[in-house]
Each structure stands twice: as structure tokens, then as C-alpha cells.
Amino acid sequence: MQQQSGRAVQLDSYGGPDVLDVREVPAPQAGPGQVRVRVTAAGLNPMDWIMTADAETASRFGLSLPVGFGTDYAGVVDQVGAGVTGFAPGDRVFGSALSRAVADFVVVDAAGEVAANEAHHTPDGVDDRTAATLSIAGRTASAAIAAVDPGPDDTVLIGGAGGGVGVFAVQLARIAGARVIGTGSAGSADHLRELGAEPVAYGDGLADRVRALAPGGVTAAIDLHGTETVQTARDLGVPDGRICTVAAQIDGVTAANGATAPAGALGEIARLVADGRLRVPVAASFPIEKIRDAVELQAERHVRGKVVIDL
Known part of the structure; x- marks a missing residue:
């Protein structure tokens, strides 16, 4: 044979x-x-x-x-x-x-x-x-969301919101009831809005732009790309305990990855997709x-x- x-x-x-x-x-x-x-x-x-x-x-x-x-x-x-x-x-x-x-x-x-x-x-x-x-992006996003635990009273700043992990993180935060501000390029604004985030351009002056969008303040932050969002969140008074990174290690800030996702996270994401709640x-x-x-x-x-x- x-x-x-x-x-x-x-x-x-x-x-x-x-x-x-x-x-x-x-x-x-x-x-x-x-x-x-x-x-x-x-x-x-x-x-x-x-x-x-x-x-x-x-x-x-x-x-x-x-x-x-x-x-x-x-x-x-x-x-x-x-x-x-x-x-x-x-x-x-x-x-x-x-x-x-x-x-x-x-x-x-x-x-x-x-x-x-x-x-x-x-x-x-x-x-x-x-x-x-x-699998990878969904679990990573679930881990990051679990680290900052957003709810209806939160405004969450997500850096790199339009990328592979960001599309999950934005929607999971929205499902949890939070308001989401997502960083990205100028050309990604419509994409971020479709996910449920309010877009803001990354780069110099990010903190001022976020303040203008959220004069009441930001309460949590997830940095999916580097360290810019972490620094901005700190500048805005977000405590380290409600900041999370994925692609960088910063003293005092939780680093999340797929291995730290809650048990059953992947099955829950698949169910949300099947139910039409996550795209x-x-x-x-x-x-x-x-x-x-x-x-x-x-x-x-x-x-x-x-x-x-x-x-």
C-alpha cells in the first residue's frame, strides 16, 4: 500500500x-x-x-x-x-x-x-x-481582558486595536460593557469603529487626544503592540494594576499571553462567534x-x- x-x-x-x-x-x-x-x-x-x-x-x-x-x-x-x-x-x-x-x-x-x-x-x-x-489571538485577548477585568463603568484604552489580537480584545471589552478607545493609524479608523472602538491615532500627543475623547478619564489599558499605550495610560493616571501588555515586559505591569488565558476561554470565544456576538x-x-x-x-x-x- x-x-x-x-x-x-x-x-x-x-x-x-x-x-x-x-x-x-x-x-x-x-x-x-x-x-x-x-x-x-x-x-x-x-x-x-x-x-x-x-x-x-x-x-x-x-x-x-x-x-x-x-x-x-x-x-x-x-x-x-x-x-x-x-x-x-x-x-x-x-x-x-x-x-x-x-x-x-x-x-x-x-x-x-x-x-x-x-x-x-x-x-x-x-x-x-x-x-x-x-486559538492564539483569541486566547491572548482573553488573557489580556481577564488581567484588566473591564466592566460597564470602565473606559479601556487598547493600543494596536486593529490587529489580530486587537479585533478580539476590542469586542470582548465591549461585550463586558466597557467603552473602548482604540489606537491605530489614521487609515484604520473605520475598521476600529466597525469593531466597536472609538479610534484615536497613535504617536506623539496620544495622551492629549485620549483626554479630548474621554475627559472623564481612562480606567484601564491594554498595550498589544509595545509600550506607548502603557506610558499614555500612566500619564492619564491609570494604576499599573489595571494595565496589561502583550508584546512587552514592563516592571509593575501584568504581561498576558495565551498560556495565561482563563480556563475555557477558547470555547467561550467560539460560542460568541457562533452566536454572532463576535466577528x-x-x-x-x-x-x-x-x-x-x-x-x-x-x-x-x-x-x-x-x-x-x-x-
Whole structure:
């Protein structure tokens, strides 16, 4: 019997988009406690190319060459290993497969106890492209929201509000009842309004512009890009205990990431999407053969929403 094969993005050396290649590889087989997923869509995140940019960073994530690419996926179970319960061939699923998701097939643990090696049932009403965007960005946004705990009496400043994590964070804060002011470029204003945020341009004078928008003050802040929003929030009198970062470490300020998300956060986000309460804009989609173009676009950090690979 001929060995089944499939396409996968792989790297033989660390670096940028130019080292990404699409190859025909043997299809992985589901072992005990595992399921194999026929991937239909893979969502890209900044961490995908950051992890594989150099050997030192890759080693921190337990990666070594040759290595695959991408972590978020959605698809259909097509093989179930011994001892697996709760999944059957034909089930629609989504989740994470650390640095190997941009491939025709991924094998993950059915138990789903590790966020980067998991499968979850895709709710009815959530298409595969959308499901493929949820894991990393959704969990990260949930962690950041939990860190500042917004409510109806809050005005939350979110820096980098239009990016992949920002689209979730803005909407989760709004669902919690908070008013949201989101930083972005001048060209992103309409996009931010559609998400439910009041737009404000980042850069010099940010604190003054926020004061003009919210003369009653800002009560919490999430910085998804760097440190500008943190400094602005401090200038506006927001206590460090209600400020959170994602892409920077600052003494006294909570740093959030997907690993610190509340239990059940991903399932809750999927339910919100299915119920039509949370919308995930897909800014662009590419076939796997255009992976380099997709990563170049995503790495520019000016994408309004998510970038997805179709398989």
C-alpha cells in the first residue's frame, strides 16, 4: 500500500519568508490518544515567524530544524487513534499545532491538555476560515481582558486595536460593557469603529487626544503592540494594576499571553462567534503555494484583521 502524502510548509534554515518552502511529505499517522486532521485553513500569527526567525528563539519553543510553520488550524478529523473518545472521522475541529499547522494533515492530542497541541469541536455557524483564526489571538485577548477585568463603568484604552489580537480584545471589552478607545493609524479608523472602538491615532500627543475623547478619564489599558499605550495610560493616571501588555515586559505591569488565558476561554470565544456576538475579520487569504506572500503581508503588522492560508 502506497504511503499517503500531503503538502506542508517547512524550513531547513531559520529566517524570514524567503526560507519557507512547500513540500510533499509523508502524511503523519494518528497514534494512541491522537487524532489526525485534514486541514482546510490555517491562521497566521506574528509568533509563527518570530519563532522560526533564529535558532535561539526556536529553541525556547522546543523547535529544531527541519521545522514546520504556523500554529492555528481548522479542518476535519480523518483518522482516530486507539483510545480516543469524543472525536470521530468527519468531525469539524479547530485548535493549535505548534509550528506545523500549515500542512494538509496535522496530528494532535485528543485530550487537548496543551494549548499548542489540541483539537476542539468547531461549533455550527463558525466557518473553517474563522475557526482557524481563534486559538492564539483569541486566547491572548482573553488573557489580556481577564488581567484588566473591564466592566460597564470602565473606559479601556487598547493600543494596536486593529490587529489580530486587537479585533478580539476590542469586542470582548465591549461585550463586558466597557467603552473602548482604540489606537491605530489614521487609515484604520473605520475598521476600529466597525469593531466597536472609538479610534484615536497613535504617536506623539496620544495622551492629549485620549483626554479630548474621554475627559472623564481612562480606567484601564491594554498595550498589544509595545509600550506607548502603557506610558499614555500612566500619564492619564491609570494604576499599573489595571494595565496589561502583550508584546512587552514592563516592571509593575501584568504581561498576558495565551498560556495565561482563563480556563475555557477558547470555547467561550467560539460560542460568541457562533452566536454572532463576535466577528473575526479575515483581511486576506492565500493558497499554501503563496505562503511567502502571506507571511510578508502579515509581518508588516498593518493588516486589519487576520491572514489565513487555504488548503
